[in-house]
Amino acid sequence: MTECRVRWDGACESTVALDGEDRTVRALSYPQLVGEVVPGAHVLLNATALLRGLGTGGYALVVARTDALVPDPLPGPGHLVKARYTPLQAMVLGVDDQESPHHGVLRDADDLAGLPVVVADLHSALPAVIAGARATAARLGREAPRVAYVMTDGGALPAWFSRAVDGLRSAGWIAACVTTGQAFGGDLEAVTVHTGLLAARHVVGADLVVVAQGPGNLGTGTRWGFSGVAAGEALNAAGVLGGRPVASLRVSGADARHRHLGVSHHSLTAYGRVALTASDVVVPAYSPDLPGTPRDLMDDPDPGAWSALADRVAGQAATLTAPAGRHAEVSVAADGELLDALRGCPVRLSTMGRGLDADPAAFLAAAVAGAHAVTVG
Known part of the structure; x- marks a missing residue:
């Protein structure tokens, strides 16, 4: 038995009563893949991540309705298959597909013409990067940038999983989501990050691009075993x-x-180690008079904690930038004005289970990257 309780673009959160058990679970379905889940429907669930208690595993996932077949998709253009060779593989029309109306534009496209591209490890950085960009544009008397989000496939594959993308699009903070690689469900589909970036410029007309994986990154506590390696690529x-x-x-x-x-x-x-092209590494210069403390683990918050964190971050970032590394260091003030901009985000800020008040340093670090990108765009 199911009941769809919360719906956002491409997804439905339901309450499902388990057969033979006196309990319910939260379940997530993607109607375009499994059909509409209606009250009284019988469904097959994948509860693997839920049972393991993984960070983004708070849901059971609806695999199929067992009492109704999914309608056959209507015939149409497009031959890109995403989530390939899995039971829920989806055929989509790629922006770079031969049948796409944009194929002629992208066929020989090869230049971003200096378009600023902010790359972040975690999906949670996306709204913070845009908040920093918009706040800085307003401070400079400019219009808010037209932003495209290029989603890689290191985390969630369906863009529909992200309530942040839905909220940012609804608020007008992103013009389009471009899903690349095996990720799907964006406003535009692309085969690679490269064509996703080119589509952001030549099709979306973006002034700024943010590249990050979808929600649900993977890490193993090893040097190389984490999905964020793709940020360098x-x-x-x-x-x-x-x-x-x-x-x-x-x-x-x-x-x-x-x-x-x-x-x-x-x-x-x-x-x-992975990024071989010289890039701007944006280092947050945390203001010592920021409210609270950057560390919620401190029993006795140190008034100098922000300065201590700033020194730690600057020292670590120095290994990436000249003369020690190949990148250019850009120091940007992370101050109360930027913190206020983050508080004005139209979507909830959360990273690794911590919100803005619990770990403001994380979101300020993303915001300064967006702030810098606006000044070079």
Whole structure:
């Protein structure tokens, strides 16, 4: 038995009563893949992540309705198959497909013409990057940038899973979501990050692009075993295509894991070892008079904690930038004005289970990347 309780673009959250058990679970369905879930429907669930208690595994996923077949898709153009060779593979019309109305534009497209491309490790950075960009544009007396989000396939494959994308699109903060690789469900579909970036410029007409994986990144506590490695490759793609690659650092002032405190080892590896094209690494210069503390783990918050975190981040980032590394350091003030801009986000800010008040340093680090990108665009 099911009841759809919350719906957003491409997704439906339901309450499902389990057969033979006196309990219910939250379940997520994608109507375009499994059909509409209606009260009284019988469904088959995949509860693997839910039972393991994974960070983004708060849902059981509807695999199929067992009492009704999904209608056959209407015939139409497009031959890109995403989530290939899985039971729920989807055929879509790619923006770069031969049958696409944009194929002629993208067939020989090869240049981003200096378009700023902000690359971030985590999906949670997306709204913060845009908040920083919009706040800086307003401060400079400019119109808000037209933003395209290029979603890679390191996290969730369906863009429909992201309530942030739905909320940002509804608020007018992003003009389009472009899903690349095996990811699908965006406003535009692309085969690779490269064509996703080119579509952002030549089809969407973006002034700014943000590249990040979908929700649900994977990490193993090893140097190379994490999905954010692809952030380095995204910087390479932006550079090869003549864009302005901007690296957003993954920072935390609250993570209990030492490898993620300050600049995460994910950023240090992806940008230091994988990204071969010279990029702007934007380093947050945390204002010492920011409210509260950057570390929710501190029993006795130190009034100098923001300065201490700023020093730690600057020292870690220095390994990426000249003269030690190949990238250019750009220091941008992370102050109360930027924090206020983050508080005005139209979607909830959350990273690794922590909100803005619990780990403001993380979101400020993303916001300064967006702030810098506006000034070079």
